[in-house]
Amino acid sequence: MTDLNIQELGFTPVQKAPATKTFNGIGTRLYGHGKIDGAESLYTKILYFTILFVPILALKRYLVHQQDGAEYILGKGPLLGLSKVWNLLVATLIVGFVGFGAYQNHVNSPEYIAKTLMAQATDDIAERQFEPALDNLKLVYRGNSSLKQTAKNKITEMMTPAYLAELTPSENLDVIASAGQLKTLFPQRAELWIEKFNSYQSSAPAVASEFADLIVKNTSDEATIQLYEAKNHKLLQSLYLQNKSDFTISERYATLEERLNQCADCIEILEPHFDKLGTTNAARILGQAYAANGATDKAYELLQPYVALHIEQYHTAEANYDKVIEQVWDKTIDQLNAGSAPSSFYTKYDAATEEQQSQMVDEYFIEKRDSSAQVSRALQAYTESTSVVPVALDLGIVLLNKASANPDDSARNTLLEQAETTFLSVQNYAGDSDEYQLYLGQVYYWLSKEEKGDELFAALLKKYNRSPQVLDSLSETLRSLGAFSKSKEYALEAYETSSEPKEKQYFAQSLALHSVDLEEKIKWLSKADQANSFVQGDLLTSKGKMAVEDDQTDKAIDYYQQAIEVYKTIPENATQHNNIALIYLAKYRLNYDPVDIEAALANLDSAIALEPEDSIVLSNAASQHIAKAYRDVQSPVINFKALEFSPSLDLFAFLYKNQAEKDQIRAKLKAHSSFKKGLSYLEKAVLLAPKSVSDLTELTDIYAFMDDRDGLARLANRFKELELDLGQSQQRKLDARSGVNSQAKLENSLYFIARSSDKLTAPEIIKSQINQTILNSYILTTQANMSAYGRVEDTAELVARARSNYQRSSSSSTRSDLESIILHRLIENAKLNLPEFASLINQYQLILDEDSVFCIALTGINGFKEFVQKDPLHSELLSLLETGTESFPKSFSVFEWKILNELGRQTTANKIAQVYKSDPSIEHLNLLAFKRTSNMEYVNYHTTLILEMLGKPDQAKRHYQAAIEGGLSLPSVNL
DSSP states (O other), X not given: OOHHHHXXXXXXXXXXXXXXXXXXXXXXXXXXXXXXXXXXXXEEEEEEEEETTEEEEEEEEEEEEEETTEEEEEEEEOOOHHHHHXXXXXXXXXXXXXXXXXXXXXXXXXXXXXXXXXXXXXXXXXXXXXXXXXXXXXXXXXXXXXXXXXXXXXXXXXXXXXXXXXXXXXXHHHHHHHHTTOTTTOTTHHHHHHHHHHHHTTTOHHHHHHHHHHHHHTOOOHHHHHHHHHHHHHHHXXXXXXXXXXXXXXXXXXXXXXXXXXXXXXXXHHGGGGGGOTTSHHHHHHHHHHHHTTOHHHHHHHHHHHHHHHHHHHHHHHHHHHHHHHHHHHHHHHHHHTTOSOHHHHHHHHHSOHHHHHHHHHHHHHHHHHTOHHHHHHHHHHHHHTTHHHHHHHHHHHHHHHHHXXXXXXXXXXXXXXXXXXXXXXXXXSTTOHHHHHHHHHHHHHTTOHHHHHHHHHHHHHHTTTOHHHHHHHHHHHHHTTOHHHHHHHHHHHHHHOOOHHHHHHHHHHHHHTOSSHHHHHHHHHHSOTTOHHHHHHHHHHHHHHHHHTTOHXXXXXXXXXXXXXXXXXXXXXXXXXXXXXXXXXXXHHHOOHHHHHHHHHHHHHHHHHOTTOHHHHHHHHHHHHHHHHHHHHTTTOOHHHHTOOOOSGGGGGSOSSHHHHHHHHHHHHHOHHHHHHHHHHHHHHHHOTTOHHHHHHHHHHHHHTTOHHHHHHHHHHHSSOOOOOHHHHHHHHHHHHTTTHHHHHHHHHHHHHHHHHHTTSHHHHTOHHHHHHHHHHHHHHHHHGGGGTOOXXXXXXXXXXXXXXXXXXXXXXXXXXXXXXXXXXXXXXXXXXXHHHHHHHHHTTTSOHHHHHHHHHHHSTTHHHHHHHSTHHHHHHHHHHHHHHHSTTOOOHHHHHHHHHTTOHXXXXXXXXXXXXXXXXXXXXXXXXXXXXXXXXXXXXHHHHHHHTTOHHHHHHHHHHHHHXXXXXXXXXX
16 A cells, blocks of 8 residues: 555554553553455554553554554554544543542631531521531531631620520520530539529529539539439429420439439329330330339330340440450550650560560550540440440349240240340440359349359359359359358358458358358357448347347347447448348337338338349348338237237238138238339349249248239249259258257247237237237247147147137137147147057157148048047037138138048038139149248148149059158158
8 A cells, every 4th residue: 555545544654653551551552443444454543541451541543454464553643533522521521520629628628617617607596596506616616727716706705694695594505505515615614504503493494404404414523413403303393293294304304203212203204105205215214113113014115125226336335445445456556566655665675574564565555545535435435335234134134024924935935035135235244254254143043044153153163263252252142142051151161261361351241141140140240350330230230139139128229229320431332221221120129110110111222222133132122111011001900019029911811801801901902002112122032032932932922912823823934943042941940850949949939928928918908809819829829839849738728718819809810720729739639549649740740740740640540530530629620621711712721621521521622622723823832832941741741632632642642652762751651
């Protein structure tokens, strides 16, 4: 092809090919294959500037000739339409990006932002939107623009008296609360808050209340906090009473009620707003109030979503804090490695041992950590988020309650798993610390997973080689769980293995808490630190109790008062309040002054407010609040001071003779606020101390008396697989069977009889028939029970007196007394006339009760049944038993069935059997009764009678024989 031909195509001839070079994809390259009409070997290529081998900008157009597989550049020419358009587009984009970047740089500059914020603030002020206006002004003030001083001047102007005088009370609050956050700018802000609080108390109480909040939240002075919380509480109470439908006021009032009055009225305040609570703090307050009052389902409905949200926030804050700490650590190490620390650090580091070097690095890190604003913010966020932890624990307990109330095994297990997950969700609050492992062990006990708890406890003991300190910690934990025997064992081991005098004193103080009698308590207190205020208070209290035993009432009261004064010198804590309460109760039992009872209850409530999960405090508070309810219902007819008795559940049996009268008493108790509070405390104590026999016994007895079948079912389901701490019960059983302290018990019985007999002549007793009846009843049963200690009273006289007591005041209790005394006389007569029975009773009277021995003898001793039937008293006994069955058709014992069935009253016996078969609550009661006794002979014989009553005689015999073969001390007789 000639030069002319190339030029005709629009190209200029070239002598060499264009240079194409790239480095890492950046440079120039030829691309394309443009066809030329009529010339198959000719085509065009374009030289592009590339980035990463991608064509970006077209530079030149070249004519290419292909021959024998090779390409020859013939000429170059101008770019055509599409290439020009492409270049124009690229140029435009470049200019656009540059322009956009410049614009962004402008609008994001501190000056532009400050100018925009100032303009917005000016507009907001004009529209009297002071809070958002101040938010923008504070941003400008905290920035570094030229408008910083202008913003400061405007904020300062808005806080002047003249400016504030033109604003409404609520606008004053908006301005002062927002601007007041600038503490360095307004160091006297507290004085202004107080001034405004005082100014608005009458004219704008809602605003004054908000100022009181500001005062309290921004001071650490306890006196100021108490003063303005009290004033604010009064304001909010008035506002609430004027408009109970105002949710904001209700929420703020409930918040103070929770802090000041243990949330006594929180349910009443917040319940009307239930549907709008959501996951607010009010939902948390009402949910926890429901939980404390046993409203499990309502508590769950509020606490579950609240915890779900706030636990997530807690975990996020926790993770962020850990991340920030790790970043500061890495930065610290990088600085040290880069030589950025002071030269003195490296000089000292080079001369240090490896251990010292590690300590130096740690100390340097701690210094950097503590001075880091980022760490401070993360820690504050994390600390604030941990407020959900106690709420999560309450939710866990609510789930335990729901689980124990659910009869469906699958649903109950699901709830228990949720409870475990909830408890474990706060595990990292203490990390894998020994303290948390102790707590987690407790949780497993609460979840009826005792083995898991014991594994954690055993691991701690092994980890520290059974150190006295760990033994003591485990002892305290087990005591709170109601496992008193193991707790005392660990406390004693800690004392015996410790070699530190001060430490041994502390462990001795702990052992005093485990003492079973006054003598043992004083022994351990004498070994404790005599300078310790708790030890001093306990010793004075013990001296008071010794004075009581010596009938020195005035001296005892003096000791008790001294103990109270000692405890008051101790900084406030739950144990202090608990111990003061117990002393007031001891005082009350001497002078029966109601002021002492109120003081005791107030201190117990304060203890619970400080330690709401303390099972021992809960147990004490529960017993006394319930006792207050008993006292209020019983005191119109029972003179506790004259009798020198304390109110009890048993005393109610003197106040009714049939089911209708009993139901009236139940209704009074059920409506009593102290009974409801005490019952909620007791239910929580049973959950937290699942090994405690005393708490379970009290709760079971209350549920039985109140005919709370759901409550009994919950307890039976929960304790079906649990084993209680029967150590003390087992020791008492062994002592009784071996005759330990029999003489002392006999002397105590004789003393009680003599003292009670003297009281019968007191004017307060003589003028009250019910008080005479009660006192006579206790004298009679004490005299009958002395036969176990070898002293038998005139049984004919006992029967006559019991009959007279019943006739004078017919009640469930006096009827039961007469039944027992007649049975006692029948047994004593049989002992004198039937040698085989005498042998039986002498051998087993310390193992089985008289009811059990009597029932065994009816079929197991030849001639015993016939001997009983010849005695006219047996007809009176049967009539009394039938009267009881008619009066209380759902309350009976299996021993009553046996006696009625064997002595010819089958019709009544069959009615009892039918009730037993159809009423599951009786089975629940039996299970709970068996759980809390160590007398397995009684349990097995009782079970034998149940099987017999249910029409399973062969199974009953096998069960009884298996018990004997298992080593139980039961008589080998025919059933």
